[in-house]
Amino acid sequence: MKNDRFNPSQAVVPRAQDAGPLQDSLGASEASIQSLLREGSSENTLAAYRSAIQYWAAWHQLRLGSPFLLPLPVNTVMQFIADHVEHVTNQGLAYDLPAEVDAALVAAKVKRKVGPFKLATVRHRLAVLSEAHETQDLPNPCRSRAVQTLLERVRSAYAKRGERPARKDALTKEPLEQLLATCDDSLIGLRDRALLLFAWASGGRRRSEVMRATMENTRRVPEGFLYTLGYSKTNQDGVERADSHKPVVGRAAAALEAWLTAAAITSGPLFRRVRRGGVIGEGLGAEAVRKIVQARAALAGLSGDYAAHSLRSGFVTEAGRQGLPLGETMAMTGHASVASVVSYHRAGAALSAKAGRLLERDSDINEAPVLDPAADSIGHD
Structure with a gap:
């Protein structure tokens, strides 16, 4: 594929080019701001955020053939959901992610194995994307009625199939x-x-x-x-x-x-x-x-x-x-x-x-x- 040189370790949240008002008013460098944001977050949160953004960047490049840039349009987020959750077909359960893209994501080491995500993983990926938009004060596609409605239907569909979130046993x-x-x-x-x-x-x-x-x-x-x-x-x-x-x-x-x-x-x-x-x-x-x-x-x-x-x-x-x-x-x-x-x-x-x-x-x-x-x-x- 033409994108096989993609390096997920270099994936970062693309930011709006003009950060002037903030820098002019506070006189703070971008490095200082990022340092404060990192210090105020737990290591686990940062690692999960980084992993999710790397996956978004890899999926966007491999699936859509273009760089991952914010803000994302609503239809892109809808496609992401359809690519990673299962729906009923005449042949049984299926998801929309092409097999070659799925394999490429695994090869890029941003995905553990081929197949659909757990619903909890999809929701986490969307939460990180939503936060990325909110942080940069950009129009947030995750809050759109279309995305919210689709997620509600997906949750209901999974519940009707008897699928519950994976949970660890309790150490009583x-x-x-x-x-x-x-x-x-x-x-x-x-x-x-x-x-x-x-x-x-x-x-x-x-x-x-x-x-x-x-x-x-x-x-x-x-x-x-x-x-x-x-x-x-x-x-x-x-x-x-x-x-x-x-x-x-x-x-x-x-x-x-x-x-x-x-x-x-x-x-x-x-x-x-x-x-x-x-x-x-x-x-x-x-x-x-x-x-x-x-x-x-x-x-x-x-x-x-x-x-x-x-x-x-x-x-x-x-x-x-x-x-x-x-x-x-x-x-x-x-x-x-x-x-x-x-x-x-x-x-x-x-x-x-x-x-x-x-x-x-x-x-x-x-x-x-x-x-x-x-x-x-x-x-x-």
């Missing part, structure tokens, strides 16, 4: 105990035990929040430790809040104390790399939480699909199982939206609900076996 108390049982008293075992308990027991911390935990923002108290969450996904301004302080007590506190003592950590990040010979290195990256969870799940012989978010969804699900009020649960997790946490909480509480046993006698209710809702796949936020 029982599977978490199995992970912890794989942690020995080596430095790595002490660290992993402390990390898992810290992340879970302090309210299901996000992996970025775990990595930002330091000796400076995690102080010892008579009950254990108190972790002050100065910045989070739902508090990006770092505003002091009553629920910014997360308790690390009981077993979680004991595990953290054992790790800090063994690793001789007195300042800086709590959780760090352990190099050969027991040398304590730099702080772990956010991706390390996922790897630790998955490695420990494999050692424990768990068959579910677990990742870093399993700690968060597991905490909320377990809170529902044990009857912890939703408000108290949210104060621990830091969720800003009830809608994003209530599904986990209700899933945990569902099998203990009296409403499900209205036909049974009281004695039957008392003797009924308690099932574990963690046997089902619980969601990803």
Whole structure:
């Protein structure tokens, strides 16, 4: 193809040429502005944004034969959706992306494998494109009635087919105990035990929040430790809040104390790399939480699909199982939206609900076996 020299690593969001008013009024260089934007975003957000823009650029060049320039017309966004989601045909489900373009995108390493995207991936790609337009104050095709209507129909079609978003299993108390049982008293075992308990027991911390935990923002108290969450996904301004302080007590506190003592950590990040010979290195990256969870799940012989978010969804699900009020649960997790946490909480509480046993006698209710809702796949936020 004529575009086989395309280099996705060079893809950036094309910007409006005239940035004069902003530069004239603020006297700020573009490099400074971009630096501030990067610093104010998490590494995961930046990586996801970069990946999405690279894909848009590659798809536009290979599919339409022209460079990716903003603003995009509405019909281009509509074509992108049709290329990446499945629709019903006489031969079954199909998508519009030509096979040769699909293969070229995989060869360019901007797509893992040929085939349609998951609906969640398409929505994320569109969200990034929308943000790119909004940031540059350009007409946003993603907000057009045509695109919004098509997305609504696509979501309904997928729902009618019984397709639900892929979700990680929740690490409720029982599977978490199995992970912890794989942690020995080596430095790595002490660290992993402390990390898992810290992340879970302090309210299901996000992996970025775990990595930002330091000796400076995690102080010892008579009950254990108190972790002050100065910045989070739902508090990006770092505003002091009553629920910014997360308790690390009981077993979680004991595990953290054992790790800090063994690793001789007195300042800086709590959780760090352990190099050969027991040398304590730099702080772990956010991706390390996922790897630790998955490695420990494999050692424990768990068959579910677990990742870093399993700690968060597991905490909320377990809170529902044990009857912890939703408000108290949210104060621990830091969720800003009830809608994003209530599904986990209700899933945990569902099998203990009296409403499900209205036909049974009281004695039957008392003797009924308690099932574990963690046997089902619980969601990803």
